[in-house]
Amino acid sequence: MGETIKDTKSGKSVLRWRFDINTFRLLGRELITDRITAVYELVKNCYDANATEVVVDFVNVGFKANDRKISISDNGIGMDFTDVDTKWMVVGTNSKRVSLYSPGPFNRRYVGEKGIGRFAVDKLGSQLLIKTKQQGADKRLIVHIDWDYYEQKSVESTDRQMSLFTEVDNEYHYEDATPTDHGTTLEITNVSETWSSHDLERLYKELSRLVSPFYPLNPPFNIYMNSNENGEYKMRLVKPDPVKFYSHHAEITFDLERQKQQFLRYDKESGKILTEWTEIKSFGPVKFKIFYFDEGAKKRYNTAYKNDDTRIDGVKIYRDGVITTPFAEYHSSQNHKRDILGIDKRRWRAAFDKPSTREIIGVLEIKQELNPKIVDATNRQDFIDNDEYRQLKEFILEQIDIFGDVKIHDRDLNRSVAEMELQKAGQEVKNFSNAIEKIERELIQDKPHLKEKLEPLKAQVQHLSSTITASIKEQKKFQKDVVRKENIYLSLMSLQDYAANISHAIRTSLGKIKRMAEFFKINFPNSKFDRLFIDYASLINEEMNTLIKVTDFMLSYASSDVQFEDFSIKEMLEELFFNAYSQTFRTENINVEFEFKDDFIINGNKKFLQDIFQNIISNSIKALKQRSNKQIKCSAFLDDNSFILFFSDNGPGIVKGDEKWIFGLYNTRTAEQGGSGIGLYIVEKRIEALKGTIEVVENEFKPTGATFKIKLPFNKN
C-alpha cells in the first residue's frame, strides 16, 4: 500500500510506494511478453471498468522521436484516490480478486487480469500519467509515475538492503472537471519501441477478437484505434473481419420455448450438412457458427491475407458477447496457442480425417444466465473441469467432426473424378486409334503414299494408349498403396495413444516396486515387519508379471504391425472362442453361442483384428461379473455387399445416450474397475481402417444386455 505525504521542498503532494524495481521488472517481463499483449491487457481493464468506449491513440510512434506517446482512454467508472493507492500499484494475483463481476448495472464478467496493468504500462514506456475520475466527483485525479526514476534510485542505492525496497515518490494533484465526466486515461510517454503499421495491424486484429463477431454486446464495448501517422487508423472502430473464403459453413442455435438444441448431422447420400433438433444438453443451450476451409479455400485465404495464418484459429468461446478468459490471451505465434478444446490433440490421434484448428473458425456463444455450469478456472487457462464442461467439449468436437466427414466425401469425390477422367481419356485414345485404323483400311488402297505418313501417327497412338493403360493401372496400385499406408499409419497412431497410457501404468508399477525394494533396503531385517516382507516379495513378483505382460504386448506390435495376409474371420474367431478364451469362459461360467452362417476371407493384419475381438470379449466378461446366468453370443452372415457380425452379452448393457460416446478415447463408465476408455476406441478405429463400421444396436438379450453390430464391406477400396 502506498503512503501519502507532503513533499516539503516542492510543496507538491506525493504518493509513496515502496518496492523493488528489479523484481518488478522481472515479474513484468514474465507476464507481459510483448507490446501487443500490453495494450490488449490495458484494453481488457477498460472493459472491466464498465467502459462503453475506449480510444487507443498512437502519436508519433512510427519513428524514433522524443515525443512518442500512447494513450488509452475509456469512459468507465474511473478510480478514486484509494483505488490508485491500494489497487493500481499493489502486486496482486488474479485469485485475490474478491468479485468476479464488474459493478452494476453492467455486471460484466472480468476479463482482465488484476494487477497486470502496471506491468503492461512499463512494457510500453517509462513515463505514465494516470488521469482518472469517478462520476459525481468534482475533481480529476492526476498521478505521475516515472519508472526511470525508480530504476535510477535502485541503481544509486549502495546499501543492498535498501536496494530491495526503493521508496519512490509519485506526484499527484487534482484538476477541476465536469461532475458528469467519468473514466480513466493512461498517457504513456518515453515510449520504448517504435510501432510500425504492421504492429498496429497486429494489435487491431487482436483487439477485434475481444468481442464476439456475431452476437452484439449490450451495453456495447467499442474500441477505436487512432494514429496521427497512419491514415488507416483515424478513430477506426475495431471490428472483427467478416469471415471470407471459407468452403463450408454451418450454424446451430437453440429454441428456449421448445427447450430444444440444434445439432449438425452429415448426410452421407447428398454429402450435405443438415441440422436437427435434440433436447437441451446439461451444459445449457448454445449457439455455434463454424466456418470450414478446405485446401482450395485455404489457398484463396492465404493469397488474400498474405499467408497470415493466425486468422484461421479454431474455436473460441464467448460469454455474453465477450471472449472467455481461457481464450483471452494473446499469442504471437500460432504454435504457442494452447489447444484448449483438444481439437488438434485429437487430430493426430485419429490421423487424417479430423479437421484441425487451422482449418476452422468457430464461434461458440454461451450466456452467464443460461450456461451457469461453464465456469472459467481461476488460473484462466481453461474452464473448471466438471461434467457439463466435458459434455460441452464433446458436443463441440462432434459438431466439428461433421466437417471431417465432408473432408472425406470431397476427397473421395476428387479421387473418383480423377479416375473417371483417366478412364475417359483412355476411351478417347482407343476411339482415335480405331478411327486411324478405319482411315487406313478405307484410304490406303487408293492412296498408298498415305500409309507412310500414317505409320508414325499409329505408333504414337499406340504408345499413348499403352501409357494411359499403364497410368490407370499405376493409379489403382497407388490408391491401394495409400489405403495400405493409411491403415498402417492408423495402427501406429492407436499404438501411440496406447503407449502414452501404458507408460503411466508402467511408471505406477515401477513406483510400487521401487518403494517396496527401498523398504527392504532400509528395514531388513526387522522381525516387526516380517509379515510385510513376505507380502512385498509376492507383490513385487506380481507387479513384475504385469510389467512383462505389458511389454510382451508392446513387442507383439513391434513384430506384426505391417504384416498383411489373407485369413478367415471365422477361423480366427474360433481360435479365440474355443482356444484362447475357453478356459476363462469355463471358470467364469459363461455360456457361449457361436453361430456362423457364412465365412469371410479378409486381407489385413490378423493381429489387429484379433485385438478388436479380444477387446469386445474382455469387455463382456467384465460386464458379466455380477450376473448369475451369463451369456455371450457371436453370430455372422453375409448380406449383399458386406459381412455382418453381431456380438452380444446379457450384462447390464450400455446406458442410453452413451451409444456413440463409448467409442471416444478415454471415455469409460467403468473407471472404478480399471476401465481406461482405450479398448473401444481402438476397436472403432481399426474397424474404420478396414472401411467397416461398428455400432451399438438394440440388445438381443432381454431384459438387459449389449449388442454390437460390426459391418465389413466386401471391397474396402
Added chain:
Amino acid sequence: MKMESYPLKIVVIHDGLIPKIDPLLVELGNKFGEESVIHFENSNKGLEYVLDNLNQKMVVLLDINFSHGELSGIQVFEDIKKRTALVYVIMITARSLNEISHPDLITMINHDAMAIENVFNYPKIIELVEKAAHKMETRVDSALEQWINSHSEADRERPYLTTRTGKVYTLTQILDEIRLQTPYGQEMEGNILMLAIDLLARGKKEIND
C-alpha cells in the same frame, strides 16, 4: 483433566499406492501413528474428508492424476487452498516435472504447494511430512492449542473474549476460528502474533507472567 489435543492427520489422496500396506503408508504409520494416516484412492472422497476436518492439523499428500469422473489433483489442491492456507499440501506424482503443464505448475507455486515430489522416492516424502509437521507445531494455532491443553476443562469452556460486536468466544472456539481461517480467526491470529512480539520486545519473555 487434560483435553485430547487434535492429533496430526496425514491424508494421502493417491490412486497408485498399494492399499493399506504400501511402504509409504506403513512408514508414515510408523512415524506418526497408524491412526493418523488416512488413505483415499478417490480424489472426490479425499477432498470431502479434508474439507470436513479443517479444524484438525493436517498434511495432505496429493496425487496429480486421477481417473476420469474424479477431480484432478490440481482441482483438489485449489479447493483446499480456497478454504485454508493452514493445511500443508505435498504433491506426489509418478510423472516427471516436465510432464506437468505450466499452468498447473504456476497454480501450485502461486498457492504454496509445499513440494512436488516423485512417488518413487518415499523416504524423501516422509522427510517432507516431518518438516511439515514441525512447521505446524511452531504455528500460532498449534502454540495456542498447546496452551489450551495445559488448562482445565472449566477454563477452556469459560468465555474468554468478547468482540466489539458482542460475540463471546471460548478458547477452544478461538482455536477453531483460526484453523477454519474465518475473518475473525485471521484477525485473532495476527493479534496474537503482534502481542507476542510486543511482549518480547518489552522484555517480558514469559507470556504467562
